[in-house]
Amino acid sequence: MVNLARSGRILQTDMVFEGAHAETAESLKVIRPKVQHALILILSAETPESLQTLEGKEALAQRIRKALNALLKEDEKSGVKEVLFTNFIMQ
Template sequence: MHATSHHARIHMASTTANPPADKPASSGKFKRIALIAVIALGAAAAAAAGMYVFMGRQGATHASAEPAPLAAPVFFPLDPLTVNLQSDDGVQHYLRVGLSLKLTDPKAQEQLTARMPEIRSRVLLALSNKHPEDIATPDGKQALAQQLRNLIEEPTQPGNQRTKVDDVLFTEFVVQ
């Protein structure tokens, strides 16, 4: 029996010796998991901060590359024009037209005003080459507005830049 109790003591000794050994192993696992979690959280925070900084800088660069939001458009009225139209029927036809230019570039009105005599001449020549049938339909009027826009935007001197006109609007349109 003595041998059995010795064996029981060993067993007891080993069972009492094992729990303290288990605690440090369990404590080491916990520390390792906690360390990994802290590193992962730190990496996530660094990634988030990096994204914020990168997106902020990219947004600032992107914003500076684009022009500032445009102000409300300016409508620049031109003096009304009256022209003779081309006629195949032997009857004299006239066109009286009022135009207003829609502009969003603040400098465009100054540029157009400086070139107004040349612009009016271009518009008069283009209008006087039209037949009444050409401008009788909505599609014909729309095509005329686009043609006039191109003529008005076109530089009057070589080397000058185009002046941006967003739209040509008819404020008066009478064919007789």
């Protein structure tokens, strides 16, 4: 759960990361604090307006995927292929 930018609103979300290989999940576990930090920074920079549309949510998923692959020093062919939201609540 994070506070959204310039709004006083919060976002609660759950995500699943689909990796190119089984090793991707293990690599993400090893750097979990860095992953959590990156997610907090990315999510808290969003505004409610940017997340109300399907396009906004898809763009957010792509930014998260790119950030995770940068942490892993991988690309989408060998690292995180997809970020899937399994819960997405703004209040």
